[in-house]
Amino acid sequence: MRESGVIQNYALFGAAAQMRYTEPVATLDADVLVAVNSPESLDVLREIYEFCAVRGFPAEGEAIRVGAWPTQFVPAFDPLTREAMEQAETADFEGVPLRVVRADHLAVIALSVGRARDFARILALLESGCVSREAIAGLATRHGLKEAWRRFESRFFDA
């Protein structure tokens, strides 16, 4: 899709990316951050949907089914998600190179969303040892989430 010019860049994030570091978690779909050609357009994902439909990957509501996974394409929408996508790592998935968002970005994106399941993701990433509280604090501060991180630490770590 990138080679065809439909998207400029991409990176897997969300639960599927989290599982690189933690034990498996229940999830319904795969989430992919994308940099699209016309982010200002009202229908930013149209080209992706058309590209996939032609190749036999049908749309299912908000997602596109790729193999067993309904896959949601989310345009990188702010400096944090753009940085996460640009600095993603290339992981090997059974011989296929796949760009995947780093653990620290996964944690800070989860912090910015702020639901209970997102907090659980941060805790799981910390427990796996793939990211430190200091690394999250630094990244969170850089993206205007210092206060959110302070509240998180106070809720989950302070006695």
Add this chain to the structure above:
Amino acid sequence: MRDIQKLLERQARWQKERAALSWPEKIRMAEAIRESAKLLREGAKAPDRESPRRQRAPLTER
């Protein structure tokens, strides 16, 4: 109490073992979890007449 402690320790060991699996293995496991969850959800949504409680009702009414 000692049994519970053993159980928790065993569970923690399983969790660590699962976390140490390869990424593709964990994704496959998540697929299996999702399929099971889907089946459970479909079971929960099934019409009342198919539920065992509903099927037993006429017996209790007799």
